[in-house]
Amino acid sequence: MTIIFLLIPLGLVLVGFAIWAFFWAVGDGQFDDLDSPGWSVVTHDSAAEHPPTADPGRDEHD
Amino acid sequence: MTACFHCQEPVPTGLDLTAEVAGDAKPVCCLGCKAAAELISDAGLADFYRFRTAAAPRPQGSSDDVWSTYDRPEVATPLLGHEGDLSVVNLLIEDTRCSACSWLIGERLRRLPGIARAAVNPATGRAQVAYDSTRVGLAEILRSVASLGYRPHVLGATDTLEVATRERRTALKRLAVAGFGMMQVMMIATALYVGARQGIDPIIREYLRITCLVITGPVLVYAGRPFFAGAWAAWRSRHLGMDVPVTFALVLAFGASAWNTLAHRGEVYFDSVTMFVFLLLLARYVEMSARHRAGSTGDALLRLVPATALRVRAGLRERVPIAALVADDRIIVPVGECFPADGTVVAGRTETDESMLTGESRPVEKREGATVIAGTLNVGGPVEVALSAVGTSTVLAGIVRLLERAQTERPRIARLADRAATWFVTRVLLGALLVAVIWLWIDPSRAFEATLAVLVVTCPCALSLATPTVVTAATAALARQGLLITRADAIESLAQVDHVLFDKTGTLTEGKPRIEKVWPLRGTAEDALRIAAGLEQVSEHPLAQAFAQIRTDQRAQRVTIFPGEGLEGVLDGHLWRIGTKSFVAAMAGEPPTGADEASIYLGGETGWQAAFQLEDRLRPEAAASVRELQQLGLTCHIASGDQIDAVARIAGQLGITDWRARQMPDEKVAFVHGLTAQNHKVLAVGDGINDAPVLAAASVSVALGTGSALAQATADVVVLRGDLAALPDAITTARRATRVIRQNLAWATLYNLVALPIAALGWIPPWLAAIGMSASSLLVVLNALRLTRSTKPAHAVGAPRVACPA
Numbered sequence: 001m002t003i004i005f006l007l008i009p010l011g012l013v014l015v016g017f018a019i020w021a022f023f024w025a026v027g028d029g030q031f032d033d034l035d036s037p038g039w040s041v042v043t044h045d046s047a048a049e050h051p052p053t054a055d056p057g058r059d060e061h062d
Numbered sequence: 063m064t065a066c067f068h069c070q071e072p073v074p075t076g077l078d079l080t081a082e083v084a085g086d087a088k089p090v091c092c093l094g095c096k097a098a099a100e101l102i103s104d105a106g107l108a109d110f111y112r113f114r115t116a117a118a119p120r121p122q123g124s125s126d127d128v129w130s131t132y133d134r135p136e137v138a139t140p141l142l143g144h145e146g147d148l149s150v151v152n153l154l155i156e157d158t159r160c161s162a163c164s165w166l167i168g169e170r171l172r173r174l175p176g177i178a179r180a181a182v183n184p185a186t187g188r189a190q191v192a193y194d195s196t197r198v199g200l201a202e203i204l205r206s207v208a209s210l211g212y213r214p215h216v217l218g219a220t221d222t223l224e225v226a227t228r229e230r231r232t233a234l235k236r237l238a239v240a241g242f243g244m245m246q247v248m249m250i251a252t253a254l255y256v257g258a259r260q261g262i263d264p265i266i267r268e269y270l271r272i273t274c275l276v277i278t279g280p281v282l283v284y285a286g287r288p289f290f291a292g293a294w295a296a297w298r299s300r301h302l303g304m305d306v307p308v309t310f311a312l313v314l315a316f317g318a319s320a321w322n323t324l325a326h327r328g329e330v331y332f333d334s335v336t337m338f339v340f341l342l343l344l345a346r347y348v349e350m351s352a353r354h355r356a357g358s359t360g361d362a363l364l365r366l367v368p369a370t371a372l373r374v375r376a377g378l379r380e381r382v383p384i385a386a387l388v389a390d391d392r393i394i395v396p397v398g399e400c401f402p403a404d405g406t407v408v409a410g411r412t413e414t415d416e417s418m419l420t421g422e423s424r425p426v427e428k429r430e431g432a433t434v435i436a437g438t439l440n441v442g443g444p445v446e447v448a449l450s451a452v453g454t455s456t457v458l459a460g461i462v463r464l465l466e467r468a469q470t471e472r473p474r475i476a477r478l479a480d481r482a483a484t485w486f487v488t489r490v491l492l493g494a495l496l497v498a499v500i501w502l503w504i505d506p507s508r509a510f511e512a513t514l515a516v517l518v519v520t521c522p523c524a525l526s527l528a529t530p531t532v533v534t535a536a537t538a539a540l541a542r543q544g545l546l547i548t549r550a551d552a553i554e555s556l557a558q559v560d561h562v563l564f565d566k567t568g569t570l571t572e573g574k575p576r577i578e579k580v581w582p583l584r585g586t587a588e589d590a591l592r593i594a595a596g597l598e599q600v601s602e603h604p605l606a607q608a609f610a611q612i613r614t615d616q617r618a619q620r621v622t623i624f625p626g627e628g629l630e631g632v633l634d635g636h637l638w639r640i641g642t643k644s645f646v647a648a649m650a651g652e653p654p655t656g657a658d659e660a661s662i663y664l665g666g667e668t669g670w671q672a673a674f675q676l677e678d679r680l681r682p683e684a685a686a687s688v689r690e691l692q693q694l695g696l697t698c699h700i701a702s703g704d705q706i707d708a709v710a711r712i713a714g715q716l717g718i719t720d721w722r723a724r725q726m727p728d729e730k731v732a733f734v735h736g737l738t739a740q741n742h743k744v745l746a747v748g749d750g751i752n753d754a755p756v757l758a759a760a761s762v763s764v765a766l767g768t769g770s771a772l773a774q775a776t777a778d779v780v781v782l783r784g785d786l787a788a789l790p791d792a793i794t795t796a797r798r799a800t801r802v803i804r805q806n807l808a809w810a811t812l813y814n815l816v817a818l819p820i821a822a823l824g825w826i827p828p829w830l831a832a833i834g835m836s837a838s839s840l841l842v843v844l845n846a847l848r849l850t851r852s853t854k855p856a857h858a859v860g861a862p863r864v865a866c867p868a
Contacts, residue, residue, distance in 0.1 A: 001266055008250075008273055015242050022238045026231050033183050 066091035067111070068099040069211075084108045098211045102166065105173065110166045129208065132216070133201040134381075142200070145192055148178050151200060153189040154215040155182065155207060163212070164189075170206050174198050189214075233347050236285040240340040243281030244333075247274050251333035271323045274332040282316055286339050288346070307490050308342065311517040318510060329511065329827070338835075371395075371402040374446065391449045395440045403436045404456045405447040412442030413625045427625055442625035490517070497822045508824050515821040519814070519831040532806060535849040536799035545781055545792050552778035554803070555762035556796035559745040561737055562691055562698045562789075565730075565756070569747050569766055570700070570712055570786075571678040575608040579675040583654050590672030594664050596633045597621070597640050605662065608676050628662075638666040646670070678708075680715060683787040688716045690790035696745075701725045701733055701756075730756040747789070748777070764789065799849055806842045813838045 025031065067081060067088035080087040081099035090096045102110055132138055143150040155167065164182035167189065171180035176197025182189040191203055200216070207214040250270050257267060289312065292305030315331040315338075322328035372394045373382045379394065387393070387403055395401055401414075413425035416438045425441050428434060434447055436456040451457075494516045501509035536553050564570050580587040595612040618631030618638070628641010630649075639646045643663050647653045650665030660673035688698055700721035702709045713721040722733065734756060737744050746753070746760035757763035757777050765777035766786070781788050817834060820826055826834070 001263065004266070005269065008269075012246070012273075012277070015246055019239060019242055023235055026234050026238075029181075029227075031231070031234055032227060033181070 064089045066095055068095035083111065095211075098209070101209060105170065107166055107169050110163075114163065129201040129204040132204055133199045138200045142195075147194065148192045149195040149200075150190065150192045151203070151216060153191065153204075153207070155189055155212050166210060167207055167212060170210060171203060174202060174206060177203075233343070236288070237340070237343045237347055239281055240285035240336065240343050243277050243285070244336040244340040246277050247281075247332050247336045250274050250277075254330075268323075268326060271330050271332075274330060275320055275323045278316065278319075278332040278335055281336055281339065282312060285343060286312055289339075289342070307517065308338075310491065310494075311514070312338065314517065315514055318514065331514065334831070387449060387452050389449055389452055391452075392446055393449065394444060394446050395434075396444045397440055397442065400439050401434050401436050401447065403449045403453070404451040405434055405449040407432050407434060407445050408448045410443060410445035411625045412440055412445045415439040415441050443623050493818065493822070501824065511827065512822060512824040515824070515826045515831045516818060519817040519821040519826060519835060532799050532803045532846040532849065535802075535846040536795055539849050540779075540792060540795055545779055545788050552762050553796045553799050555743065555778070556745070556793055557800035558743045559762060559793065560696055561742050561744045562696050563730075563734065563737075563744055563746045563756070563760065564698065564700045564718075565702055565746075565748040565753050570684050570716065571680055575605055575676045575678050577608050577674055578677040578679075579660075581660060581673040581675075583670040583672055585671065587672070590664055590674075592616070593633055593638060593671065594640055594662075594674070597629060597631050597638055597664075605676060608674075636666050636668065638664065638671075640664045680712065681786055683785060685716055687786040687789055688718065690787075691793070692717075694790060694793055696793070699733075701730045727753075727755050731759045734759045745793075747786075764792075795849070802845055802849060806845055809842065809845075810838065 067083065067090050069091065079090050079096060081090045081096040081103075082088075083099050083103040088099065090099060102108060143152075168180045168182045171177050171191060174193075176194035177191065178194065179192040180189065181191075189207075193203065204214050204216070250273055254262075254267065254270055254274075256262075257270075289305050289308045293309035296306055312335060315335050318328075319330040319332050319335070322330055371382060371387060373380050373387065374392045374394055392408065393402070393405075397412075407428050407430050409430065411430070412428050414428055414434060415425050416435065428442070428445070433450075434440075434445075435458065436451075437458040494513050497516050498509055498513040501512050532553075540553075577591070580590060582590050591609070591612050595609045596616040597618045598606040598609040599617050616633055618633045621629055621631035623629045624641065624645065627645040628639060630637065630639045632638070637649070639649045640662065643653055643660075646663040646665040649667060650670045653663075654670050654673075660675050662674040662676055664671045664674070691698060697720070698716075698718045700709060700713050700718055702721075702723055703725055704723060706723040709721050709723040713719070722729075725733075730753075734744050734746065738759075738761065743761040746757050746763045748754075748757050748763065748765060753765075757765065762779065763777040764779045764781060766781045779792065813834075817826070817831070821831055
């Protein structure tokens, strides 16, 4: 069980990194608007290559 | 009926107008929509039509470029902030209805030269644009937004939005730290609990406890700060809030755990501490999000006043910023512009649209000597005005103050809830103290544990979660029905409402005149409409809107406007008059008989041509909605600024017996106060700025989304689809929500009543108290989530509506 003397501090370092990453993302404004950026995936440039998505029943996979 | 491809309003029958979008011809309802649709398509932004979930606003035609004044440094400079070399401007954009709208505006702006950043938030309608002022002007930015059909307002450089953003970011960070900390501590605590049963190496046990201490310390200091700050503030103001026992429990539990860890004995409660912090922060975050949706209204109201005015001094005309105006200045106000200050007409005759002030939709005639009010629209002809009041002494500024006062009057209900919390908290603290004293007497070694168990078990967790979770769940359920809740306690108020007050203009009716009936006195109806449309094209008069939908290539020449009477112009080589009966009779001769209900007449040198009946129609769902509201046990009233006959007709059609016409805003407020004084709860439904004080005075207010963005900012509930049918649904959902809140509070009370004596007897260790508390909270949350399952599929729109061009 002595391995936990190493693993727990390691885990805490990872948590520290995760918190740092989250703070950075919040400061960068990534959580200010959770609705519209999602659309950019479908609206940016790729628009012309795909048929309209208005029909929910249609399968979009190539 | 075909729907307009751009704004989705019905295309008037007989109109054959199309816009070229991505190579296809699509039907549109007017030239403005055609221009907007083609502009969007030509810019390669036609995707907007595929991804939008709500119709686009109808562009408002304006011949004058009102935006160019924003390029003048004395107008623009006070509005701008700076980021290095970039200028930053905050905009409030009306009519952003869905994510696609904000995408479209953002894309359009990013294609301008010199734009560094353009962020548009669809939920708040706020946009922030950072740009290089040497390459693009503020006027160009505003013009681009306006050309898409959205109406931009310039907000100041520092905005309440920024304060809200900062607050939300800090809360998110605290929540994340508490969440991560809780997960780590819980994981280790599980090992400790298992170890306590099955046996554990004392060295590993001490190691795990120290690890918990190391994690919990920073979490408590950083994430728990709002509670400590709240408790400190409560302590200084000598009153007990929820934060006081929370802080007590946190400090006691953490202090004892830290002491026990360092002294290698006793119990530790780090898991309880972190879980407690996280759950409470979560509840507060939910409440904060709801609060932020309401914007600052007074600020936005004052934006109604134009940025500049045409001042006349010693015969010289000069455009000056309105801040430079003083009383007794003379200004010229052209047609289609708002009056920048209060004053008296000294030259010219006109009509003004005072609907923002009185709700009266028909224009009011203004001759020499008549008073005009800041913020009202000049629709008749150019006039010269001697100013009597500027800035904060205007009537408009008075309305803003009325509004602010009405808004500050509201937290009375909040204070009541606070008092109940104080009562509960005092009892808990006294109880804990009593338990501690008794145990010190009986068995000092168990005193601390029992006291802590009492503090944790009775922690107002279930109580404090009971309301916000239900409010969130109900808010989500209502959002799917097209209703946006902007104030946390709006749902509670909605459930208690027993009187509904409608403002006639635009809430029960569509708010725009339509041609109801045509009596051709000569020739065909089509001919008459064509001539009328050609004449009215030149006019900015509200009644002229009725003719704007008729397609015509002709435009009348040499048009003269006679305020209060009508207009005269040349079309097809003939001189025509359109307007009141007597006005047309002066040219066309003896008035014809019949057509008694007509309000607008058309005639020329050669005789009478036609008569039109214009009417503001009831919304199609109004009658059914009013009936449903009455079945729910609500009494409906109408208080309108409109004329008596118009209001009487509407009330008769809807079966509403109590109606008032020609009401000023303060009379409406007095009416609401009269009802509330008799212990009635009033729901006010409005759409205009003149409603704002009434909306604020009512127990709960609803704004219809098609109205101006300003009313939305003050209202507690916004009906996004401009559909009255959502109103009865809202009340039903709110009543269900209140029932669930009562169940939750009953459960929380029962749980506390049962758990408290057991904890006081010392039978509950703190870890079990924390688990019991969490299970109780979970039950409360799950009960609340039942609300998200909609019982009424008829109105609920499950998935976002994809606007599919028909």
